[in-house]
Amino acid sequence: MAVALPAVVEELLSEMAAAVQESARIPDEHLLSLKFVFGSSAIQALDLVDRQSITLISSPSGRRVYQVLGSSGKTYICLASCHYCSCPAFAFSVLRKGESLLCKHLLAVYLSQVMRTCQQLCVSDKQLTDIFLMEKRQET
Amino acid sequence: MAETLRRVLSAGIAAWPGEENTAEAGPPLLLLGAPGSGKTALLFAAALEAAGEGRGPVLFLTRRPLQSLPCGTGATLDPMRLQKIRFQYSPSTRELFRFLCSAHETPGPAPSLLLLDGLEEYLAEDPGLEESAYLAALLLDTAAYFSHRLGPGRDCGLMVALQTQEEADSGDALHLALLQRYFPAQCWLQPDASGPGEHRHRVCLEPGGLGPRTEWWVTFRPGGEMTITPWHTQAGEPTLVCDTLSIPKECKVLSL
Numbered sequence: 167m168a169v170a171l172p173a174v175v176e177e178l179l180s181e182m183a184a185a186v187q188e189s190a191r192i193p194d195e196h197l198l199s200l201k202f203v204f205g206s207s208a209i210q211a212l213d214l215v216d217r218q219s220i221t222l223i224s225s226p227s228g229r230r231v232y233q234v235l236g237s238s239g240k241t242y243i244c245l246a247s248c249h250y251c252s253c254p255a256f257a258f259s260v261l262r263k264g265e266s267l268l269c270k271h272l273l274a275v276y277l278s279q280v281m282r283t284c285q286q287l288c289v290s291d292k293q294l295t296d297i298f299l300m301e302k303r304q305e306t
Numbered sequence: 307m308a309e310t311l312r313r314v315l316s317a318g319i320a321a322w323p324g325e326e327n328t329a330e331a332g333p334p335l336l337l338l339g340a341p342g343s344g345k346t347a348l349l350f351a352a353a354l355e356a357a358g359e360g361r362g363p364v365l366f367l368t369r370r371p372l373q374s375l376p377c378g379t380g381a382t383l384d385p386m387r388l389q390k391i392r393f394q395y396s397p398s399t400r401e402l403f404r405f406l407c408s409a410h411e412t413p414g415p416a417p418s419l420l421l422l423d424g425l426e427e428y429l430a431e432d433p434g435l436e437e438s439a440y441l442a443a444l445l446l447d448t449a450a451y452f453s454h455r456l457g458p459g460r461d462c463g464l465m466v467a468l469q470t471q472e473e474a475d476s477g478d479a480l481h482l483a484l485l486q487r488y489f490p491a492q493c494w495l496q497p498d499a500s501g502p503g504e505h506r507h508r509v510c511l512e513p514g515g516l517g518p519r520t521e522w523w524v525t526f527r528p529g530g531e532m533t534i535t536p537w538h539t540q541a542g543e544p545t546l547v548c549d550t551l552s553i554p555k556e557c558k559v560l561s562l
Contacts, residue, residue, distance in 0.1 A: 227410035228451070228454050229410035245443050245447045247451070250443035261436075262480070291411045298407035299403065
């Protein structure tokens, strides 16, 4: 998909997924690699995963979106199809400055996919529309 | 998405190396050019091309009805093809957001190609970088959702036209760099020397990833007729250095 992660990150995530499938835990060396690539975001993202802050919201249409409950208590949406998070850090550090690959919320989404710890929530098609639109209203 | 456009531009050329009518849509494509450079005509030609591929309807998002149907590249305005193109008029950014956010509530068959004309007008209405990013990401998300509805092995392509400014300021450059993150494939329309009553533009298609860059000339005759010639067959043309001609400087610096 567009705005792809660098190959090294993709590889790390798929190795972690394989390890989780095999032994239900992530080896320390993978955690160290994660810390090396993402710095403090890695710890914060793992913390979000531990707190089960990531919810995959889907509607009968089959459309999906991730919602992440941030450490401040605010919720952000992360799109399932491309790199996008509604948090200010994504807008500033990833888009404006180009300093980071991801924000902690997007990293938490990828890690929760790997660790299969995502909460699931089904809503109506109309409610899903409102979730997408609410993001727009919060911005303005 | 470059493949559909490539087929439009390569129409009439018998052997196009490696050309196949694949179901893979390829990465989202941004069609860039100055006012009057023929973006809408090319976008509409792509809609006609995709409508003739038998892969489902085409969805054309625009602020207002087209003033006239652009004349194709010899491709006829076949009523069967025209019927497959559905126009969705969103006269404001707010309505465009509403449409994209609720695309999953729209009944009927999912389109195989999603087109948006005049992105710059929507961005101008809501000029923040965050809003632009959300709009670009939602366009990708909507196309991805349509792909999901089309089923395995079938993708909904995405092609968006954006008017570029000759005098781009740093804000425009930042916006363009942001859009290029979400649209890895790009097609540039650059004005060229024009004959009497004719407008000629150079078209440069970069399909994204490792695909080769390809170039054509597009000429608009006084009646609005569009003709396309491949760049490499132009006899007697001086050899031009593509990088310095095809991409405006301010964009080159920011290429990601």
